[in-house]
Amino acid sequence: MSMRIVIAKPGLDGHDRGAKVIARALRDAGHEVIYTGLRRKPSEIVRVVMDEDAVAVGLSTLSGAHNVLIPKVCQELISNNMGDVIVFAGGIIPESDREYLYSIGVRAIFGPGTKTSSIIDFLDTISERRNSNLDVGVGDKKGWRWP
Amino acid sequence: MALSIDKNISLAKKGNRRELARLLTLIESGKKLPIKEYGNPWVLGVTGPPGVGKSTLIGLMIKKWASRGDKVAVLAIDPSSPKSGGALLGDRMRMTSADIGESVFIRSLATRNHPGGLMPFVDQMITLLTYCGWNKVVIETVGSGQSEIRIVAFANRIMLVDGPDRGDIIQAEKAGIIELADLIVINKSDLPNADSAANSIKNSLELSNTKNTVVMQTSAIDKSGISELIEELDNLEVDKARNILRTKEKLISAWDYKLLSNPDIDEILLDLESGAINLEESLRKF
Numbered sequence: 001m002s003m004r005i006v007i008a009k010p011g012l013d014g015h016d017r018g019a020k021v022i023a024r025a026l027r028d029a030g031h032e033v034i035y036t037g038l039r040r041k042p043s044e045i046v047r048v049v050m051d052e053d054a055v056a057v058g059l060s061t062l063s064g065a066h067n068v069l070i071p072k073v074c075q076e077l078i079s080n081n082m083g084d085v086i087v088f089a090g091g092i093i094p095e096s097d098r099e100y101l102y103s104i105g106v107r108a109i110f111g112p113g114t115k116t117s118s119i120i121d122f123l124d125t126i127s128e129r130r131n132s133n134l135d136v137g138v139g140d141k142k143g144w145r146w147p
Numbered sequence: 148m149a150l151s152i153d154k155n156i157s158l159a160k161k162g163n164r165r166e167l168a169r170l171l172t173l174i175e176s177g178k179k180l181p182i183k184e185y186g187n188p189w190v191l192g193v194t195g196p197p198g199v200g201k202s203t204l205i206g207l208m209i210k211k212w213a214s215r216g217d218k219v220a221v222l223a224i225d226p227s228s229p230k231s232g233g234a235l236l237g238d239r240m241r242m243t244s245a246d247i248g249e250s251v252f253i254r255s256l257a258t259r260n261h262p263g264g265l266m267p268f269v270d271q272m273i274t275l276l277t278y279c280g281w282n283k284v285v286i287e288t289v290g291s292g293q294s295e296i297r298i299v300a301f302a303n304r305i306m307l308v309d310g311p312d313r314g315d316i317i318q319a320e321k322a323g324i325i326e327l328a329d330l331i332v333i334n335k336s337d338l339p340n341a342d343s344a345a346n347s348i349k350n351s352l353e354l355s356n357t358k359n360t361v362v363m364q365t366s367a368i369d370k371s372g373i374s375e376l377i378e379e380l381d382n383l384e385v386d387k388a389r390n391i392l393r394t395k396e397k398l399i400s401a402w403d404y405k406l407l408s409n410p411d412i413d414e415i416l417l418d419l420e421s422g423a424i425n426l427e428e429s430l431r432k433f
Contacts, residue, residue, distance in 0.1 A: 002232060004172075027233035032257045037240030044247065048239065051252055053168035081165065 013063035025116035042072035056086035083139015105138035108146035188277040192302025197290025199310040200334040206242035220281035263297030264289040293323035300396035311340040336364035
């Protein structure tokens with residue numbers, strides 16, 4: 001099932017090779033991907049997700065600021081009544097930081113070495129969960145995470 | 148359902164962006180909203196070859212418009228993949244000033260392989276946006292060549308953007324969108340040859356120009372020409388001579404849509420491909 005997905009680069013991080021590869025892989029899997037470009041504020045990313053009526057947003061960070069930027073996006077989505085939006089992350093996010101990000105509503109974290117097919121599987125799964133009204137949005141009950 | 152849609156529309160009119168975004172999704176999925184033609188929409192079609200700077204230029208224009216109090220909505224169209232059906236929509240990354248404040252709304256649209264890159268429902272989107280108080284609607288087409296004129300079906304003002312170094316004078320002599328544009332902009336005027344490109348077009352138009360098409364130069368690097376462009380657009384009159392062509396393009400657009408959304412299309416294609424029916428016979432099936 002084709003979805004509209006925003007791929008975003010929050011914060012001061014000029015590396016978007018990964019984000020572009022993901023955007024491309026999602027396109028080839030039949031999704032419509034809106035790419036934000038580099039160095040975007042959390043509030044700008046939320047605005048893009050809102051105006052584009054995207055189902056999901058993927059946040060790519062390699063700067064080490066993930067524990068600041070990703071929660072801001074999650075909080076702003078929820079405070080804007082967009083708790084149904086699905087948040088996933090990628091880039092350099094150490095194992096020790098991941099539990100916290102899951103606890104605030106991130107549903108998947110993809111690190112280096114991830115196969116694009118794994119991300120496509122994730123998207124198929126969230127699409128199914130959404131259609132079955134299972135918890136998957138950033139504002140839904142936490143607990144379920146990929147894989 | 149109808150009742151709840153009316154409520155969504157009234158929320159969108161009050162400025163609820165999320166409702167507006169959702170209504171646009173509904174329109175895109177083929178739903179007809181219960182709103183009729185509304186007011187006198189101001190719709191600018193921006194077209195031109197890929198890579199000449201259409202998105203960047205629109206990004207600068209909306210900044211100017213927003214700063215003087217206009218409410219601007221942009222429908223930015225990018226191609227869908229004919230293989231996967233997916234799309235990478237990258238226009239708005241060049242219009243970043245849009246992601247703050249309340250006076251700009253950008254929506255990226257994939258062509259979903261619709262011929263001409265424009266879908267009949269764009270009309271509904273324009274009506275909805277105008278109804279919700281967006282007094283300027285800009286449609287950015289996919290990068291396009293000389294004969295793509297579908298944009299006249301939807302926009303009542305046409306701006307053709309081109310770059311320097313786009314070929315010799317013969318390119319400007321060719322027919323097509325260049326004859327329909329109300330305004331022709333040579334962007335990237337900071338580069339060499341911009342003057343000669345602008346002059347080529349002016350010379351070409353001089354021989355047949357009955358409507359005084361304005362040719363301008365702009366640059367996103369040094370921001371030159373943008374204020375002049377905005378002023379020119381303010382003074383632009385709607386070209387009534389295009390009405391029949393506009394109607395014809397609308398008809399073709401609706402026809403294409405009807406053909407491609409026929410539930411039997413795959414079967415007809417297979418029959419046609421295998422030789423079971425010929426082209427004449429296949430047309431009768433629609």
